Amino acid sequence: MDDARSGGAAQPRPRGGMGIFALLREESSLQPARALAMSGLAGLSSAAVLADINAAASSVQQHGPTTAYFFAFLGIVLVYVVSKRFIMLTSIRETEKIVHHIRVRIVSKVMQGDLVALDRIGRSNIFASAGKETQTISQATFLLANATESLSMLVFAVLYLAWLSIPAFVIGAAFVSFAVALHFRKMRTVNSELRTAMDQENRCLDSLTDSLAGFKEIKVNSARAADMYRYFTDQSMLAAETKIGAQAKMAAQFTLSQVMFYMLIATMVFVVPVFSESFSGTVVKVATAVLFMIGSITTIVSAVPVLAQANAAATNIRMIEDELDRASRPASPNPEIVPSFREISLRNVFFQHRDLTDDPVFAVGPLNVTFRAGETVFITGGNGSGKSTLIKLLVGLYRPMAGTIEIDGRPVDERMLEPYRNMFAVVFSDYHLFKRLFGMMDAAQLRIDALLQLLEINDKTHVVNGTFDTLDLSGGQRKRVALVVAMLEDRPIIVLDEWAADQDPVFRKKFYEELLPELKRQGKTIIAITHDDQYFRLADRRLALEYGQVVADVAGAS
DSSP, X not given: OOOTTSSOSXXXXXXXXXXXXXXXXXHOOSOHHHHHHHHHHHHHHHXXXXXXXXXXXXXXXXXXXXXXXXXXXXXXHHHHHHHHHHHHHHHHHHXXXXXXXXXXXXXXXXXXXOHHHHHHHOHHHHHHHHTHHHHHHHHHHHHHHHHHHHHHHHHHHHHHHHHHOHHHHHHHHXXXXXXXXXXXXXXXXXXXXXXXXXXXXHHHHHHHHHHHHTHHHHHTOHHHHHHHHHHHHHHHHHHHHXXXXXXXXXXXXXXXXXXXXXXXXXXIIIIHHHHOGGGGGTHHHHHHHHXXXXXXXXXHXXXXXXXXXXXXXXXXXXXXXXXXXXXXXXXXXSOOOOOOOSEEEEEEEEEEEEOTTSOEEEEEEEEEEEEETTOEEEEEEOTTSSHHHHHHHHTTSSOOSEEEEEETTEEOOHHHHHHHHTTEEEEOTTOOOOSBOTTOTTOOHHHHHHHHHHTTOTTTOOEETTEXXXXXXXXXXXXXXXXXXXXXXXXXEEEEESGGGGSOHHHHHHIIIIIHHHHXXXXXXXXXXXXXXXXXXXXXXXXXXXXXXXXXXXXXXO
């Protein structure tokens, strides 16, 4: 098998940039010109409402007719409704499609990744990207669509303001430019704190996941439970304080923005008349225009913190995807088929476990072991001797850092890796039991019922339409169901990691003296990690491991 550090991993996709806008630009199938045109039309119609109302008010003041203005108003509102509806529905539809594509792509990359790499990235980080952060983007895009339309309306309202009074336009533009520059300068710090807050929330999620996964261990140790609760409380409080700090700064910025808008109105009423003697005739229209603009500016400013959160979420998604790309080893487009085998050999196989700082912590190998078709092999050794690592190397979940795995003398390369893995049906010690028979939906019901009866679990659960009706079972019963699933896979090699540990003495005896011999008669190769020394005699061979080395390879009595 190829060195785990060598080529073969999928190359990351070229990135146009980080942030929500780069993500939307790359992921959306919507034509930007069309979306911008409809946003512009909605903004123009909003500004036209202002102009029409002001013109109608002037006509009323001069005792003139307003019928034309009324019908113009109805037409403008109709245009606004059509364009606004298009923007809203399109943004919702496109956003949910994008979120769907991101989720599916992340899961696809996870399935192509190596176990070591996925452990390094962290399951909670992957979960956050596929769940919480895609939800943030989903919620943000609707608001951003509103902000885009408001920005368009603001542009046309500013042009209308310039048409009413050039001095008002110049002073107002200078005032707004200063306020916007000040706002975005301060938001850089807020964005950084928001990113820190999201990282802290992920650490809090790690702690929560720990407490749920280790519920049994916490429940039986009050000291551990209390310490775990204190630690989680501290992490949660730190996440809350970090977010409060960022949100408080956003609130201060929002308040400052509102005050600046009020100052803008005051400038129009108190300052502009000083520079323009003719301004008094249009002061009411200008003030109305500014008040009308404030709603749009408020929408835009309100979208800034949402945009900051969406930017942080999009950046995190990109970082996780890039990590998964580096860890990805996609299946060969033309995988070879391995219909049968005579033997599988580990030749000088070496693997080094590393901690989060990439320091070596435990090594296995070099291993030189051969497994022959049709034999039953027991693997024994104390905790930490390397048994589970050996199994993960054997089934192709870990890549050897040195040495090769060979099948009938041929090294298992990338083209052979997927069909090689498919030779194994595995029940790990930390197995996950799926409620649905994924990949085996066409399994015969009679075969399923017979296996449930064979493992004496048919009175506890049943399979209906490819789904177990319940998995609310004891640990030993769940392992029996896991073995049923492994037997349904009908692979040539069955690997069992401490399978019998949770079984009662009667069924444990049946497992070793009836089930394993029956599987052997069916031609299965059985590799089982076990501590049950009273049954060692039933194996063809027994491998003993200590400190990552095979210290004994002895024949059994069967």
